[in-house]
Every structure is written in C-alpha cells, then in structure tokens.
Amino acid sequence: MTMEHGRAAGTTRKPKVVFVLGATATGKSKLAVAIAKRFDGEVVNADKIQVHAGAPVITNKVTEEDMAGVPHHLLGVLPADAEFTAEDFRRKAGRAVARVLAAGRLPVVAGGSNTYIEELVDRDNAAFRERYDALFVWTDAEPEVLDWYVALRVDDMVARGLVNEARAVFVPDDADYTRGVRRAIGLPEMHGYLLAEREGGAGEEELLALLARAVGEIKENTCRLARAQAGKIRRLSGLEGWDVRRVDVTPVFACMKDGGAACHQETWRKLVWEPCQEMVRSFLEAPGCRPCSSIRPARR
Template sequence: MKLSLSATKLVQPRVSLGLNLEAFFRRKDKVVFVMGATGTGKSRLAIDLATRFPAEIVNSDKMQVYKGLDILTNKVSEEECRGVPHHLLGIVDPDSNFTSMDFQHRASLAVESIHAEGRLPIIAGGSNSYIEALVSDDPEFRLRCECCFLWVDVSLPVLHSFVSQRVDKMVQAGLVDEAAQMFDPLADYSLGIRRAIGVPELDQYFRGGPTVDAKIRARMLHTAISKIKQNTCTLASRQLQKILRLYNNWNWRMHRIDATEVFLKRGDEADEAWERLVAGPSTMIVDQFLCEQNRVPTILTSAVPIAAAVAAASR
C-alpha cells in the first residue's frame, strides 16, 4: 500500500468584511469521498466502510444515477449493498439530462439529510466532474463540510485487463439483451443514459437486425464488444488524469490506496489482499479523520508527489 504523505504549514486566515467568522470556525461536518477509475472497486470499498461506520452512500457515477441498464452501468445489487442505504442511485429518468449542477444540488441535500441523522456520508463514484462541482464549486458545501478523499488506484495495464474481463462477464450476464431494450434508431446518444459506454457501440449491431447473415452478425457483435472494452479502458485513463488534475489544482486531502496487488490474485488470496491493502488501511484513515477536531486552515504541501507515485506504479 502506498499512501500520500503531506506536511502542513499553518497560515493565518484572511478575513474579509463579509465573512461569517462563527460559521468559518465552527466544527464542520465530515464527508468521505471514494474516488478512482472505473473498475477499481470504489463501490466495494464504500460499502465496506459503511458497514464499519454509521454511514450512508451517495452515488457520484453519472450513468448509475439513471434508472435502467443495471448490468451495463454496473450498479450494485441489493445483495451487494448489504443493507447500506444508497442515495442518487437509479433515480433519474433515462431520457433526461442530469447535469453536474443537478448533482451538486441533489448531493448537497442528501449529505445534509445524512448528517441530520447523525451518520457519515460516503460519496462514491467515478464521475469526477460531479465531485468537483460539489467540492470546488459549492461554497456552502465547503463552509459546512470537511472532506477526506480515498483514491483507489490500480496500475493501468492491470486495470485494463480487468475491465476487459469484466465486460465479458457483463455480456454473459445479459448486457446485449439489456441494451437492446433501450435501442431506438432515432435516439440521441449525447443525452441521458444512452451516453453510457455499451449503448452507442451496439447501435450498428442492432440496426443490422436478425435478417443479416449469422456470420456477419456475429462479427458485428464481436466488433461492438471490442469497442466497449477499448472505450472503457480509455475512460479509465481519462479518469486517472482527471484525479491527478483535481489533486494538483485544489490540493485536496487525498490518500492514494494502491490496490494493484488485489487484482493480480484470485479467490481467498484476493479477499485477503483487499482487506490488508485496501479496506483495512482505509478504515484506519477514516477512523482517524472522524476523531480529528477541525483543523486551522492550512496549505498542504505533498511530501511524496502523487503524480510521481502514479507514474512509477504505471510503468
């Protein structure tokens, strides 16, 4: 496990005439974010943490927020949720356009309601633009909340192999039939849930219909599945770059959890590695975060640059 280390330099807060000092210095509510590229185990970690702390999960995946396509968008099942309440999961009409501003508003309300119940909000998902809209663009959220970011990272070559295998499992679970129910030859693939990887890629296959020669149809399906894998890997790479950009631009209090070893093992060995390298250390980080009093405003300086760590891990 590799965690980012940070040193702090105390600075005097700059006070403007319009600043509410009482609100500025009051004890802030805690919020935990679980970030990472697609396929790294964000949902699993969030649920693990929510079973160890009095917590509820707020989904921050821009495709999982929509109703439908549960296989293709890889929504957690009721069994996988293990009784943990989830917010903003499968609640939006699939033909609507749920924006970052919509997420900012709805997530802020969800966080308030969870805090009102004396519980910990854990915001988990791969849509970093949603997270940025809430954390960086919402002054009320920044004023009320103190955040801890857990970044689950996996070496890209290992992750790419995993997500390709996951696509095969999703196909076996019924991804194609599920997407066929959503197919509309007049649909706009730039809106709603039809933007999800797996829907546009299957368009030509569905347009061909059952009248196409069986061998040609099989090749079309193979091509579509290959594109789904390729585009999912590209998404993972883009998400990684976005996380690095957020860290560099905002100096977020981010802990990098290297889960690569977990993905190189199978069965009980993988479960043991998950607890040892991911769930266990993350639990310790969150426990320490919750026990801390709010800190004096600080400037964070990374002692071990995350970007350098990622570059080394990805070679």
C-alpha cells in the same frame, strides 16, 4: 464505531464527509459500502450515468446484495432520458449529504464522475468545503493491470445480459446517445450489431463478427475512460483543499489474475480495506492526522 459524525463533546469541528474516487472498475462501490457499514454511513452516488434508471448491467449499478443493507442516494432515481447537469448534481447531492448528517450518520460520496464531484466541492465559492471537512480516498491501479480487469469485467457483463439490456432500449431510427442513460459505454457500441440483427439481412457469421467488434469497442472505450478519469483525479489532488489519498489496488487485480478469488479477497482486506478503515477512523476522530504508511499520498 459509535459517534456523532463531525462532532465531539466540547469541540466545534466541522461535519465530516468521505469521498471515494477512482476510475471505472477500481472497486469504488465495494469500498464505499464497506466504509458506510463500518462507520454507520450512507452512500451518495456521484456517477452521472448511474443516477438514471435502467440498464443496471451496462451501467454497473451496485446490486441490492452488494449494497449489504446500506442506504444509497441518487442511484437510479431519474428517468432514462432526463437531463442532469453538474449543477443539478451539486444541489441534490448537497441536500443528500445534509440529510445523512442530520440523521447522525456518515455521508460517503462515491462515483466516477469527477466533474460532478468537483462541482459539489469547489463551486458556489467553495461553500461545501467551508461547511464540511472532507477526506478523498482514491482507488487507483496501474493502467495495464486495469486494462486486463476491464476486459474481464466486460466479458462478465456480456454473460450477465448486456446484449439483452441494449436490445431492450434500442431505438434504430432515433438513437440519441448524448442524453441520459444512453451515454453509457455499452449502448452506442452495440448499435451496429442490433441494427443488423433487426434488419435481418446479415447471416449468423456476420452477426457474430459484429457482436465481437462491439464488445471489443466497449473494452477499448472503457479503458480509455479509465485513463481520463485517473487523469482528472490526479489534477484534483493538486488543488488547494483537496486531501486526496491514493490507494493502490494493483496488487488486488494482480492476485485475482494469478491466484483466484480467495487470494483476491485476502489481498483486498489487507492492502485496501484495513488501511482505509484506519485512515477513515483517524479522519473522523482526529482531524489533520496523517494516514497510515500503506496509503500513499496522491501523486502530483
């Protein structure tokens, strides 16, 4: 699509910004990259953990391959233990959005830290909403199905090196899990296992039991986080000026569970990508138009 985002000949429309919201594991990164590729955009990370460097598996940072050449901002740019408040995010994300727009491209703000997103959009007398038109796409799934996928994803993270990542940053005597990347689910849960491993007094069976317990806690805490995130987005959808559009990704996970990878990809294309592509196209070309019927308004 070739256009100057947020401007058309003979109009004074505000510049456009697309937000991709959603609980952890609902496919925000994939959708954000797809939108950016289709509409000549760049992604601005809005995840308060992923803004820090380190632990790419535990923090689920999008890989270079999955970025597919799309520039990403505020991803892994801070030291692992740096403080980064919501106000810091508002300033830096605001500048990133302005830079992307100045380059004639579409900013796609994506991430699960809804406190940061609310700070960007509504604080400072809602200056962001005064300056820009915003569309909020919400990837949501039924909790039971998402729980199944979260467990699957955690198992995959373990297979891809979660334990080694946690071991590499483990500090037994002064482990502060309230700062920076150490706040990520997956690090505090591993503390007991790694401590027992380092002290050397536990046998193999005890260590395996401690590891299994840690992995179980990671799954439980991730599911709990996903529910809290969905609740925050539901609240945001009721605020004035928030045009939040819910996209139900439940069938994608259900198909993955029952039909394998090919079914999953086709379902994602038909039920998520194609309607979202049309919704974003309509938003960019004709402000105020309603999305296609397969996208549901956010539940109040």
